[in-house]
Amino acid sequence: MEDFKLLKNKDIDIVMNYLEKNHFENTFIIGNVEKHGLNNDILLKKSGDYYGYFNKSELRGVFSFINMGSFFCHYEDDGILNKIILLKTIKKYRPKHMLGMKKIIHPLLQKFERIFNWYTYDYYDYMFLKKENFKYFSTDKEIIKAKDFDFSKSIDFLIEVEKAFDRKPKTVNQLKNSVYERTGEEEYLYLIDRGDVISQAVIKTTTSRINQIEGVYTLPKYRGNGFARAVASKLSKNIIERGKIPALIVSKSNPSAKKAYESIGFEHYDDYIMSEIQVR
Numbered sequence: 001m002e003d004f005k006l007l008k009n010k011d012i013d014i015v016m017n018y019l020e021k022n023h024f025e026n027t028f029i030i031g032n033v034e035k036h037g038l039n040n041d042i043l044l045k046k047s048g049d050y051y052g053y054f055n056k057s058e059l060r061g062v063f064s065f066i067n068m069g070s071f072f073c074h075y076e077d078d079g080i081l082n083k084i085i086l087l088k089t090i091k092k093y094r095p096k097h098m099l100g101m102k103k104i105i106h107p108l109l110q111k112f113e114r115i116f117n118w119y120t121y122d123y124y125d126y127m128f129l130k131k132e133n134f135k136y137f138s139t140d141k142e143i144i145k146a147k148d149f150d151f152s153k154s155i156d157f158l159i160e161v162e163k164a165f166d167r168k169p170k171t172v173n174q175l176k177n178s179v180y181e182r183t184g185e186e187e188y189l190y191l192i193d194r195g196d197v198i199s200q201a202v203i204k205t206t207t208s209r210i211n212q213i214e215g216v217y218t219l220p221k222y223r224g225n226g227f228a229r230a231v232a233s234k235l236s237k238n239i240i241e242r243g244k245i246p247a248l249i250v251s252k253s254n255p256s257a258k259k260a261y262e263s264i265g266f267e268h269y270d271d272y273i274m275s276e277i278q279v280r
Contacts, residue, residue: 071095121275133265139230
């Protein structure tokens, strides 16, 4: 007997047991569930609705529709891809992005492309750093917490970051919130040169086992000096000292960045897909 149903906090133990079997593949879902639970709080961008696919009363897949418009999932039984209920649920929520390991997301994109007006995707390397492989990369530049830097002097840099990552323009208050409204292990580091911010790295996703580094960026005129490697190395050191595993995602079209991460010990774990979609 099969079932596809909305999950609630009462289901959290069975959901976490399922996700923990493939912790590295479910980092984002685990992080969200640990922080926000399964009940959707529409006021929180990273909260959302979660659905479970059950076969013979056993949970075989988790599908999350996050309020910010992202779709993450994991399934052990690809029979769910043939179920009309999943198609209807995707059409109901109309996610703007599907993200996850290639082996999970690519079959979904192929199966459901008929309900998309269009979709695009890029391939990435999902990488992890084992403590025993870590090679710290130091620099003579100062690396500090972003919240400890004069915000007014960082605005131009933050605007450049938004442009570089092709994100929608933010107000000054939104930029400020991105720096100061961070909790727990969500570190945000700046690398400073002569009083100016020239490079950054951020921890955006955290779980009981992993801290994921994102938003690594260096201003173009300062590239080639190892600054991104230095700030990513500093974050990695902090993560390892917390007893956790540093992780990151790097585009396959950016081999120089991948080489820099490999130089401090990161290794390829699996191929990853980030897709943008428009559901009919």
